[in-house]
Amino acid sequence: MSALPASPLSGQVAVITGASSGIGRETALTLARAGAAVCLGARRIHLLHEVVKEIEGKGGKALAVQTDVTKRNEVKNLIARAEEALGPVDILINNAGLWYCTTMTGKLDEDDWDTMIDVNCKGVMNAIGAVINGMVARKKGHIVNMSSECGRKGFPGLAVYSGTKFFVEGMSAALRLEVAKHGIKVTNIQPGDVDTPGHAISHDKEAIEKFGAPKGIELMQAVDIAEAVLYAVTQPKRTAVNEVLLSLPEMPF
Numbered sequence: 001m002s003a004l005p006a007s008p009l010s011g012q013v014a015v016i017t018g019a020s021s022g023i024g025r026e027t028a029l030t031l032a033r034a035g036a037a038v039c040l041g042a043r044r045i046h047l048l049h050e051v052v053k054e055i056e057g058k059g060g061k062a063l064a065v066q067t068d069v070t071k072r073n074e075v076k077n078l079i080a081r082a083e084e085a086l087g088p089v090d091i092l093i094n095n096a097g098l099w100y101c102t103t104m105t106g107k108l109d110e111d112d113w114d115t116m117i118d119v120n121c122k123g124v125m126n127a128i129g130a131v132i133n134g135m136v137a138r139k140k141g142h143i144v145n146m147s148s149e150c151g152r153k154g155f156p157g158l159a160v161y162s163g164t165k166f167f168v169e170g171m172s173a174a175l176r177l178e179v180a181k182h183g184i185k186v187t188n189i190q191p192g193d194v195d196t197p198g199h200a201i202s203h204d205k206e207a208i209e210k211f212g213a214p215k216g217i218e219l220m221q222a223v224d225i226a227e228a229v230l231y232a233v234t235q236p237k238r239t240a241v242n243e244v245l246l247s248l249p250e251m252p253f
């Protein structure tokens, strides 16, 4: 077995959305450690600057661009800034996303439903639209979508979130077939419960109580998911990692 090079992503450029927190932040650090130049997008620019500082402090190359993924022009700007400063985008990590635990009856949190659809579906499409033709022209690229176990199975209290991740799964399955001939890979990462700040954003206490989150079980850490991303993007040209499902051992999928 040949050893993995120390910097397997040296010379590559990766854009990571939602890099200000949780899985996205850890993925940015991990890809940078593997030698990629990384461009980070999210709304909270001060948090992105902290990640850039950490990467630069370790000798890596990083850039922060304030981006709301629901705004197509801002996502186009993210990619343009990445290409200007770092070079053509080899890897896009579509990570920005959020989930609210909401009931589908009684109190209808329709604004939360809209937000999940806007960020988790339209945000992903805005980023793919911004990179895909460039990747086709260069005959090379890798799109990694942060999906979820919820993209494979419906969970009560997470119907709309599940719907958004099913969208990501269906879209990716078709996209993969369209772009494989252009040398582009599409990977979906499907985590179960990961200990991130995103776990605390739901405000519908009734839904949380009713459906809950795993109790008394050690959750996965963001770094575990980042390592799965690294695995997917460092395989040889001949190998496409289409999906990686990561679940809690106590809650087998």
Ligand SMILES: NC(=O)c1ccc[n+]([C@@H]2O[C@H](COP(=O)([O-])OP(=O)(O)OC[C@H]3O[C@@H](n4cnc5c(N)ncnc54)[C@H](OP(=O)(O)O)[C@@H]3O)[C@@H](O)[C@H]2O)c1
Pocket (backbone or CB within 6 Å): 017, 018, 019, 020, 021, 022, 023, 024, 041, 042, 043, 044, 045, 047, 067, 068, 069, 070, 095, 096, 097, 098, 099, 119, 146, 147, 148, 149, 190, 191, 192, 193, 194, 195, 196, 197, 198, 199
């Ligand atoms: N944690 C889990 O258990 C779990 C399980 C399966 C899948 N996932 C998926 O993993 C991804 C990351 O979640 P996480 O757990 O790491 O949560 P997190 O810590 O809350 O991070 C979410 C990230 O998304 C960004 N984001 C949200 N709305 C955005 C917008 N409109 N524009 C740009 N960025 C936006 C946030 O940045 P700003 O607020 O700064 O914009 C933040 O960086 C999501 O797609 C989520 O669905 C998580």
